[in-house]
Amino acid sequence: MTTVAAYAAPAAKAPLERTTIERRAVGESDVLIDIKFAGICHSDIHQAREGWGTAMFPMVPGHEIAGVVSEVGSAVTGFKVGDRVGVGCMVDSCRTCDNCLAGLQQYCTGGGPVWTYNAVGKDGERTYGGYAEKIVVDAGYVVRIPDGLALDVAAPLLCAGITTYSPLKHWNAGPGKKVAVVGLGGLGHMGVKIAHALGAEVTVLSQSLRKKDDGLRLGADDYRATSDPTTFEELKGTFDIILNTVSAPLDFAAYLSLLRTDGAMVNVGIPEEPVRILLSSFFGHRRSVSSSGIGGIPETQEMLDFCAEHGLGAEIELISADRINEAYDRVVSSDVRYRFVIDTATI
Template structure:
């Protein structure tokens, strides 16, 4: 391997600002590829994990699981990729490979060792995993995907989390012509849901707190845009939707949203609120409705998503930043001041090193 220590940005301790550092990358194994990272998306989950909102974490932490770049070296046994290929890495970099879910291409639901997260995890070698806020990453070829030429690398990076997180439930619940789909929230996740559901042929409605992003929603492909801050919205739209995808992490009134479903409809959650959410069982029983959850997607489905997005000209709406803007970007994400995903130009990582 030609790269052993690489530039990165890391949080040295919980809630600490990110700063320049260097990290080791493992030697290239037989089935590994070395990816020169060009762009890395900033996901809100990066912030949650640095702040230990989801439990004790591993520090120093190099976040980033929306990774897009170019393969510069391959192991002797690699068959899926070649030097020069555009490649991406998402939320996990390994799994047991042998459980029923892994064999079915549902590695994100691995019941063996569990999926190995791209960062804030410990690998089988006992070493911590470091994510995409870095210049290079070494990953097993089976856990990287090909980025088609129809998407620019900067707009492709957020697809590795935000894109697949929305594509997976939309595909699983058979979104297509004749279906009526509502996307709750239009942030980094939600704006991808609008674009993908529209490309699948659905009639798409955005349900957002206000009409502030209405113009964007219609531009992305929504046919309708409603403010959930207006109680009359829930009366007007009662029984309207086949599928509702909730992208927000706040505690919503699930009963109110279940009331928007048609008979047999599904409300699927991809956002993760910190506290339990109460549900009145009658909201499910009357109308044979379903309350579900979904988490990212497997490698096969992630590739399918990327190919679909390339075919339909779909990329994330992004704001590209340099490494020295990461901490400010975090504050803006928390404040909801981004349309709709920050993406780090990782070529700026080295320049951000302290002189």
Template structure:
């Protein structure tokens, strides 16, 4: 075992504090990664606060990890010492079910994907995430960060980037398609960048016009305030695809009415409360409400290469580890543009 410094929540809703954790020895097919940057995702806050159910404590959050390989196991063939790599929302899966074999490890129906933190590994030990100095993962669950991406702006792509890239690709965002992104935050700003780069006509639907200039600069063609009832009148029947990134419950019936015939409203935000919807707008337009969870390893690599090819990463604010608790408060207050990234050298 290797002892490393980390920031952990000792109990539900407790402030994070500096501590030490143990990482497993480097196995035959493992890589040891010196973590350089770790993004702060709203999911981290949900789980620290037990908003999604009972959690495992102490908890070291963080599933947006960018770093450098410092040791490899004897059987490793994909990476060598010095390679720039990333780790996202999961670190293993059954590897045998139809979804794992299809590169959809996030939907593993065998033993299930093993999440990067707040989960039990195959040896029964809790997993610990990226708010730490180092992590050990199987080579098959790391991805290569292209040279065209700096590690700090690449870190949030391991969750925020792939969370938007996967549904945008799956539902065919591209030339001739009208795509709306609901919410311009850590997830939403990546949705705007990616949908624009895919060639879609992009609209931001945000509660207010406060971030309109940002949205247009990121690649949006249009920007509307959802607090204005006229928005829902003017845009009725407009969109092929709407991706909701917000983690609060919305009036989904209102958003469904913005879809064209056969349009889809895809939710990637994860509200803690159930939502209700009127089925008649679905029936009368052959519309659908769907969800999407991150992406598999191959698609995550594809997303990183896509972002590098188009010359963008996340919009970030780099912070010291001592600022994590303040950053959590600022995320809840929507006071970040658009992703906090921890410089793990400060742990």
């Protein structure tokens, strides 16, 4: 066991505070990672404030982890000391179900994936996330960060990057396809970058035009305000894919009207409250509403390699650990462009 410094929420909705946690000893299949940077995902806030239901406390959030290997177990062959690596939203799964064998560990049917924090591992111990100095993870759930990506801008890719890359690939975003990205935040800004790099024509749908210059700079071909009712009239039947990145209820009927025949609206943001969908919104054009959850380990590595090839890092604001609570409030207020990243050397 190793004692490391970390930032934890001691109770629901309580400010995060500096503390210490225990990391397990490095087993034969494990990798010990010196965490260099940890992104702040809105999911961290939903869980630390129990917006998604009852959680476990104290909680050390953080599932956008970038760091350097400092020790490897005796059976590990894929990593060595000094390697630049990342850890995303999960640190284990059953490994034997059809989904795990297909590299879709995020959809594990053998008890579900073991999340990086706010979960219980197979050993019966609580998992604690990346707002910490170090983490021990089974090597099978660690990915390599290519040299072409700086660690600070790579950290958010372990959630925001794969959460948008996976559905864009699955629904075949590329040349000849029109993609709308709803929301230009931590997820949305990566959705724009990735959809553009895949060759799709990209439109941002945002409440206002406040971030229009940013959206166009990041790769959008068009930027429309959803507060303007003419947007929904002018764009009716336009898109093959709508990637909804916001975690708030929407007028689904209005957004579904923007899809072409056989178009799909894919939701990657998770509202804390129920949403209402009229079935009549689907009829006539074989439209669909779906969802997507992160990506498996092979696809996460594919995403990192793709981002390195195309020079796609997250747009970040680097902060010290003592500003985490301030950052949480600013994320809720949409006051970040576009991802807070903690310099873990300040923990």
